[in-house]
Amino acid sequence: MIKCAIVTIGDELLYGHIDDTNATWLSQELTKNGVIVSARITVGDGISDIQGALEVAFNNAEVVILTGGLGPTQDDKTREAIALFCKRPLAREEALASMLEKHFAPRGPGVVALNEKLAWVCEGSEILPNAKGTAAGTWVDEQRGAIISLPGVPYEMKIIMEEEVLPRICLRYDVEPLFIQWIMTAGQGESSLSVALESIERNMPKGVALAYLPSLQGVRLRLTSSKELEKESKKIAQAIEACLGHLVYAKENTTLSHVVHNMLIEYRIKIAFAESCTGGNIMATLVKHPESSQYLLGGHVVYSNDWKHQEIDVSKGLLDSCGAVSEEVARSMAEGAMANAGADMTLAVTGIAGPGGGGPTKPVGTVHIALCYNEITYHKKFRLHTDRAVNIALTTTLALNMVRLALQGSLEA
Amino acid sequence: MIKCAIVTIGDELLYGHIDDTNATWLSQELTKNGVIVSARITVGDGISDIQGALEVAFNNAEVVILTGGLGPTQDDKTREAIALFCKRPLAREEALASMLEKHFAPRGPGVVALNEKLAWVCEGSEILPNAKGTAAGTWVDEQRGAIISLPGVPYEMKIIMEEEVLPRICLRYDVEPLFIQWIMTAGQGESSLSVALESIERNMPKGVALAYLPSLQGVRLRLTSSKELEKESKKIAQAIEACLGHLVYAKENTTLSHVVHNMLIEYRIKIAFAESCTGGNIMATLVKHPESSQYLLGGHVVYSNDWKHQEIDVSKGLLDSCGAVSEEVARSMAEGAMANAGADMTLAVTGIAGPGGGGPTKPVGTVHIALCYNEITYHKKFRLHTDRAVNIALTTTLALNMVRLALQGSLEA
Numbered sequence: 001m002i003k004c005a006i007v008t009i010g011d012e013l014l015y016g017h018i019d020d021t022n023a024t025w026l027s028q029e030l031t032k033n034g035v036i037v038s039a040r041i042t043v044g045d046g047i048s049d050i051q052g053a054l055e056v057a058f059n060n061a062e063v064v065i066l067t068g069g070l071g072p073t074q075d076d077k078t079r080e081a082i083a084l085f086c087k088r089p090l091a092r093e094e095a096l097a098s099m100l101e102k103h104f105a106p107r108g109p110g111v112v113a114l115n116e117k118l119a120w121v122c123e124g125s126e127i128l129p130n131a132k133g134t135a136a137g138t139w140v141d142e143q144r145g146a147i148i149s150l151p152g153v154p155y156e157m158k159i160i161m162e163e164e165v166l167p168r169i170c171l172r173y174d175v176e177p178l179f180i181q182w183i184m185t186a187g188q189g190e191s192s193l194s195v196a197l198e199s200i201e202r203n204m205p206k207g208v209a210l211a212y213l214p215s216l217q218g219v220r221l222r223l224t225s226s227k228e229l230e231k232e233s234k235k236i237a238q239a240i241e242a243c244l245g246h247l248v249y250a251k252e253n254t255t256l257s258h259v260v261h262n263m264l265i266e267y268r269i270k271i272a273f274a275e276s277c278t279g280g281n282i283m284a285t286l287v288k289h290p291e292s293s294q295y296l297l298g299g300h301v302v303y304s305n306d307w308k309h310q311e312i313d314v315s316k317g318l319l320d321s322c323g324a325v326s327e328e329v330a331r332s333m334a335e336g337a338m339a340n341a342g343a344d345m346t347l348a349v350t351g352i353a354g355p356g357g358g359g360p361t362k363p364v365g366t367v368h369i370a371l372c373y374n375e376i377t378y379h380k381k382f383r384l385h386t387d388r389a390v391n392i393a394l395t396t397t398l399a400l401n402m403v404r405l406a407l408q409g410s411l412e413a
Numbered sequence: 414m415i416k417c418a419i420v421t422i423g424d425e426l427l428y429g430h431i432d433d434t435n436a437t438w439l440s441q442e443l444t445k446n447g448v449i450v451s452a453r454i455t456v457g458d459g460i461s462d463i464q465g466a467l468e469v470a471f472n473n474a475e476v477v478i479l480t481g482g483l484g485p486t487q488d489d490k491t492r493e494a495i496a497l498f499c500k501r502p503l504a505r506e507e508a509l510a511s512m513l514e515k516h517f518a519p520r521g522p523g524v525v526a527l528n529e530k531l532a533w534v535c536e537g538s539e540i541l542p543n544a545k546g547t548a549a550g551t552w553v554d555e556q557r558g559a560i561i562s563l564p565g566v567p568y569e570m571k572i573i574m575e576e577e578v579l580p581r582i583c584l585r586y587d588v589e590p591l592f593i594q595w596i597m598t599a600g601q602g603e604s605s606l607s608v609a610l611e612s613i614e615r616n617m618p619k620g621v622a623l624a625y626l627p628s629l630q631g632v633r634l635r636l637t638s639s640k641e642l643e644k645e646s647k648k649i650a651q652a653i654e655a656c657l658g659h660l661v662y663a664k665e666n667t668t669l670s671h672v673v674h675n676m677l678i679e680y681r682i683k684i685a686f687a688e689s690c691t692g693g694n695i696m697a698t699l700v701k702h703p704e705s706s707q708y709l710l711g712g713h714v715v716y717s718n719d720w721k722h723q724e725i726d727v728s729k730g731l732l733d734s735c736g737a738v739s740e741e742v743a744r745s746m747a748e749g750a751m752a753n754a755g756a757d758m759t760l761a762v763t764g765i766a767g768p769g770g771g772g773p774t775k776p777v778g779t780v781h782i783a784l785c786y787n788e789i790t791y792h793k794k795f796r797l798h799t800d801r802a803v804n805i806a807l808t809t810t811l812a813l814n815m816v817r818l819a820l821q822g823s824l825e826a
Contacts, residue, residue: 014450016440017626019432023455027429037427039462041469042436042453049452056454056469194486195523201487211458212486213425214566222425253430273714279700280693283714287692290768290801298720300713301686301696307711310754341723355703387545388703390568 002173003038004030005057009068009078010152011044022067022157033166034175035063045069050081054147062145063169068152070135072115078149083122086142091123096136103134122147128164132156137164146172179230181237184250184259186218186401193219193244200239208233210240216393218249218256218401246410249401257285260400263407264295271403273299274312274337274348276324277367281396282349297343302333312336312348323362325350330368331377338372345373345406347399351384353391367395373406378413415586416451417443418470422481422491423565424457435480435570446579447588448476458482463494467560475558476582481565483548485528491562496535499555504536509549516547541577545569550577559585592643594650597663597672599631599814606632606657613652621646623653629806631662631669631814659823662814670698673813676820677708684816685753686712687725687746687761689737690780694809695762710756715746725749725761736775738763743781744790751785758786758819762812764797766804780808786819791826 008023020042027037038060043049050069057064069078083090097119104112121127121138128137128148133156140147148165150157169175185193190212194201201210207229213220221240225233241248249259264271264286273283280301286292300311305324308314313336314329322328333348351367358364365384370377382398384391405411421436433455440450451473456462463482470477482491496503510532517525534540534551541550541561546569553560561578563570582588598606603625607614614623620642626633634653638646654661662672677684677699686696693714699705713724718737721727726749727742735741746761764780771777778797783790795811797804818824 014440014453015444016437016442016450017624019434019437021432024426024429024432027427029429031428037429038457039466040427040453040455044451052473053452060465191485191517191520191524191527195527209424209488211424211488212484213430214484222430275693277700278697279705279709280688280696280712280714281700283693284691284697284805287690287694287716287766288802288805292692293716296692296714296716298714298716298724299693300724301693301709301711303696303700303706303709303711307754311711311713341720353700353703385545387568389701390545392697392701 001034001036001176002063002169003036003061004063004065005038005061006040007050007053007057007064007066008040008042008152009045009050009053009066011075013042014044022152022154025154025158026065026067026161029161029166031178033170034178035169035173045075045077047077047081047084050078051085054081054085058144063148063173064145065148065150065165067150067157070118070149070151072117076117079117079120079122082138082140082147082149086122086124086140086147088123090120092119093121093125093127096121096127100134128160130156131159131163139165139168176227179225179227179233181223181233182251182253183221183223183237183240183244183248184218184252184254184256185221185244185247186249186256186397186404187247188219190214190219193221193247196243197240200236200243204236205229205232208236216390217397220253246405246408249404256397256400256404258289260403261286261289261292263404265291267407269295269344269407270297270342271295271345271347272297272337272340272343274333274346275299275301276303276308276333276349277351277353278349278392278395278399279303281392282347282399285396285400297341300337308333313339325352325362325366325368327368327370327379327381330370331379334370334372334377345371345403347371347403349395349399351391351395353388353395354386355388365391367391367398369395369399369402371402371406371411376413378402378406378411414447414449415476415582415588416449416474417476417478418451418474419453420463420466420470420477420479421453421455421565422458422463422466422479424488426455427457435565435567438567438571439478439480439574442574442579445591445593446583447591448582458488458490460490460494460497463491464498467494467498471557476561476586477558478561478563478578480563480570483531483562483564485530489530492530492533492535495551495553495560495562499535499537499553499560501536503533505532506534506538506540509534509540513547541573543569544572544576552578552581589640592638592640592646594636594646595664595666596634596636596650596653596657596661597631597665597667597669598634598657598660599662599669599810599817600660601632603627603632606634606660609656610653613649613656617649618642618645621649629803630810633666659818659821662817669810669813669817671702673816674699674702674705676817678704680820682708682757682820683710683755684708684758684760685710685750685756687750687759688712688714689716689721689746689762690764690766691762691805691808691812692716694805695760695812698809698813710754713750721746726752738765738775738779738781740781740783740792740794743783744792747783747785747790758784758816760784760812760816762808764804764808766801766808767799768801778804780804780811782808782812782815784815784819784824789826791815791819791824
């Protein structure tokens, strides 16, 4: 398999003014096509920075893809840096020159002169036409490997990559796509999953890798191997799924909210929410998906006790005796929301997001979630985190997960 | 000035499964604090990859910050790589060990054992406490410079950086901060601002730079210069603020929602919302700030027409004659929410977020926002975007901006 290094060029990247989405996209496309991305390097606009990056890149790759620094202005120096690295002169590419002349002539001789630079490439370069712009890409074979230079403008970079670079890589190198299997989980943290999967991991053959990618939206597991080990890998994936059971919500790289969204549509469920500590975040997470109007009736954000009473009929006695953050109030909120209007399912959350409001019996991170469905009210209590944003995000994930489990029939009362 | 290289670690980055937002954020923070980011390198989880990255990083920097690979699982190898690079053993840090023991004990001895690894660091490391997680950061001074290792989880990385790393860098190195003045705006796009500021920009002295950083939360303007040009820069900042007037919501790098949050507390306003197309996102945005319970009573997410009628008393006649996305319904929603309970201010939004639901007279991106305050109902109509996520985010920004303008007394009826 071939190894490729990506070099992204631009002072604006090192200042952090923009995310390096080119690097992410290139990584995805190369990986998908069976190329190993061995490293990514980001450097500024200077000639010596780019030369240094090429030096480092070839320590660990036989193909180097550079993006950026191909424009007409003074700070665009990738051409010169490649020529210096290859110890070759720059040469004027006549076909490019006449294309540029034709393109810029209507804007006057000054603009033509400014863009003259775009016709010059490292001697011996193969031109990679740019269907969406004026800065062409180039491919140079050097003794240490191939140097591919692309513009930094994302849509120009992408089309040259798709139309010119990837086909050439597939033709010229021995590339073999990877086997990748996703196992998406929600409801347990990385440590618990890792304990559960210990014996499966211990017995995995060499060449099969399991990665844990935890986030506040759950833990994604990614099993990777060569195509040759696909059969073994599939068996391991099945063993993992069997071991984790209801924790697994998908076998492709998607999100829990998207899965729940699709299930609510498929099951033709109308749902309503009563949110306290999440302040509308559960509904807002579902509403991001088009067609959420098919199942989302609406909901109440009942942040104050008065509103809990007045909008969804939680009794003042209950609020006084149990406190707003309690199993009883969560159940009453879900049931109150059910009384409101034609919902098949309602979900309510109440909790202490923090940083204030905690106490010895109800510390910050205490969250109650209740769900009404088919005349049963389910309830779960959680003890989450000390950070407010984390608590809101985790509560949203746990709430959506309860909806999923209820629809699947695997939620315990 | 000191130079820093950033090393981000993780196979998932090289596969392109996630954007490397840590690298962007670190670049921003270091630049802001007068540190030159000379290069960024991304490598996989392997020990030799990390060692190689350290080697390259020190060619061009005296401080290297690594993120990732500090978790408890098998694929987390940053500790070992640093120790090998420094030619020192790993040492058990007793204070860390007892903290971890206490933290994981309730989950059983298996989990404690799994996390034992987190107590081991390269000998001679200074521990950088992690206020939001269990994997501590470390700082090791080696002959070639400082090696700072941080977890890859963004909110853990950020808090260690802010609380532990940046203060130490400022103390230990000769950093000369730039003069930076932020001017935060909401309500107009980048192009309109740029036209308004054209003559100011044309007359700016060399060495003063104005950057436009547009996002769905508004356009941030950043004026930068050396400390020597501080006086001139301050005058330019004042001219910009005078020119933009009510569009400016802050003179520091904060968010609109934070400013509105603080104003609502300061003005002792109780607020309630009625959200349709934003599905709770406006409330969820405010609820992210601690103490939002001081002003947020709650609100209704009224996604279906039935709920608009039944919950906040929008008349069926109005819904039929004007349609749910109309000035009349927006006004009625805001007024209905006001009738509900002791609010001083209410805000309602109704719109077509897309991608479906648009038509010739009401295309996707049509949004109405109404706001009741001091017995006046204000209304604004917007024509936004074709993308659903963009429309939800922009509507949230515009709604919060209307709250700000109303409180300031500068909202026109």
